[in-house]
Amino acid sequence: MSASLAAPAPPASPRLARLWQGLAVFGPYAPLVMMVLVGLVLLSASRLGLMAWQWERVSATGLAGQMLLQGVRVDLIQLGLLALPPLLLAPFLATAPAWPLWRRLTWLWAILAITLLVFLELATPGFVGEYDSRPNRLFVEYLKYPREVSAMLWGGFRLHVLAGLSFTALAAWAMSRLMRPWLAEPRRGKHWQLWLSWPFVFLLVAFAIRSTTDHRPANPAMFALTADPMVNSLILNSAWSVAHAVYNLKHEAESGAVYGEMPVEEMLATVAAARGAEGLTSVSAALPELPTLSRLLPSRPRARPLNLVIVLEESLGATFVESLGGLPVTPELEKLKEQGWWFEQLYATGTRSVRGIEAVTTGFPPTPAQSVVKLSLSQTGFFSLADLLGRRGYHTEFIYGGESHFDNMRSFFKGNGFERVIDEKDYQAPVFTGSWGVSDEDLFNRAHQEITAHHAAGKPFFTLIFTSSNHSPFEFPDGRIELYDEEKGTENNAVKYADYALGRFFEQARASAYWQDTVFLVVADHDIRTKGDSLIPVERFHIPGLILGADIEPRRIRTVASQIDLPVTVLSLMGIEADTPMLGRDLSREAADAPGRAMMQYEQHYGWMEGQRLVILRPEKEPAHAVYDPAAKRLALATEPPADAAELERRALAHVLLPSWLYREQRYRLPDERTPARTAGPAGSGAMRATGG
Structure with missing residues (x-):
């Protein structure tokens, strides 16, 4: 054994020495017991602090006491997981020959474990403030983009970062001091005592991790005690929240299974029946491997179809649009809405940019999994507007102000029909560059140049423009707008600047x-x-x-609509007749008084809204029913399910299972133009069941 492993530890304080004397009864498991005790105190204190901070929402549930008790249960799960690796080594290393190694290993393990817990708990308030949840999958995903994330954190959260790192370092130092006496602890007891006790200790830790005698171990859904997802997340601890998110990443292909099962034929029939059929004719009988393939007959046939420009605005929710009940920070958009079709009840499919990209450029519905922009099976051969229009001779391009590799955008776009990608490195002498790339002014100036050149060359084009100025830390050039807030770097000012840049672009476009x-x-x-x-x-x-x-007249679209309806609608207005697998409705043919429908993926909850009625699918829980009041912007849960609850739930389940199934089976694509149409049996065997995987 090396001298470093066998070296005695410096003497500890008398009080600390007495504490370790009391822990001596646990023998070789003493450092793990210390880790668990410190972890329980630390995590409970953090939870209390978070609950106090969010007390208005916590007190509204009336479950504060239960939250604390269930929180301890969650903490035992996480601490059990942390204790498990060294515990598995105990029969081999907690013996006399390897005792110095066991002491050093468990000393280091306990320090690292507590430091990790402290780091994640310190990161939690900032994450809750930004995303209304404890750290989750997004926390892990952002680790893949250190440049963008570090610039954002340093630019907008510098004090938080410095304070967090300082307290994390302090926690590591304090835990190392607390664990110091263990390094001098002699081995007590006989080998047979270790081997006899180990199975009982292992079973105790295993039960703590499982935390239930039910047929499934505990998971975050078990601790969803309230209707407020953020409050539910406080019951957890951040280490377990992140760990469970990472664990679920390997089950992406089966994500829909959390809500239930349905035979494939029933799923396809249910979705087909719910879809608006006017202007759409199914052609899947000739190509049964593409069961959602339909022919779109444009509502405005044209001898020469129009070009298409999509401007995807970063984080521009209705909360910033006065005519939609928000703040008066988008005056340019308010002017533009009088010049075209304005959607009064349009709903996003999710909460992240890649979810919006997925819906608007591919028409693909949301699932509990990551967006297909990031998933492996959709990096090539997946339907997109660029693929469809590219086959018709359109030049297709994506124009962005930042690094296009972020969120895997470049890979997805280049693999699915976009000929060209323009990003931060392609701008010469930009007006302004911030943490997330060049300003929206630079972005739109470049887009205007590109579009002008395409039109002058007589080549049809599809251009996707994705803005980024409205993103924390909210950086934009001076002197462009009259600030809405006194402090410059706020979301309201960033939105107002983004709106300013949008208005300038359309001034240029209208004159072109x-x-x-x-x-x-x-x-x-x-x-x-x-x-x-x-x-x-x-x-x-x-x-x-x-x-x-073009010739788009002013109109108000009052039906409930989803982002996935937009690509179908613009194709129809462009005059494109095409076969597509998209599930969206052609809103140019929709009746003005139609109730409409929308779908929303929010963490593990899936919402299906028809008119003002909403059914919410939840993992391992019965669906919830609610009514949404768009005027009051309030969702009221129903005390009793409606008479047609079963039908609503069936439609919702079919629509969340189908995209997962289409992705896994690779059936969301255009037919290979080299393969003639053929006839065959049904797209899916009745014996198969759609579980999202």
């Missing part, structure tokens, strides 16, 4: 030759912060949407 030959879609990817005290904060999914350009 390409205006009369182009349909423009302006839509948000999601709201800036999707949070609320309801199972699904529907008001935070409400986003603006506008179609204008």
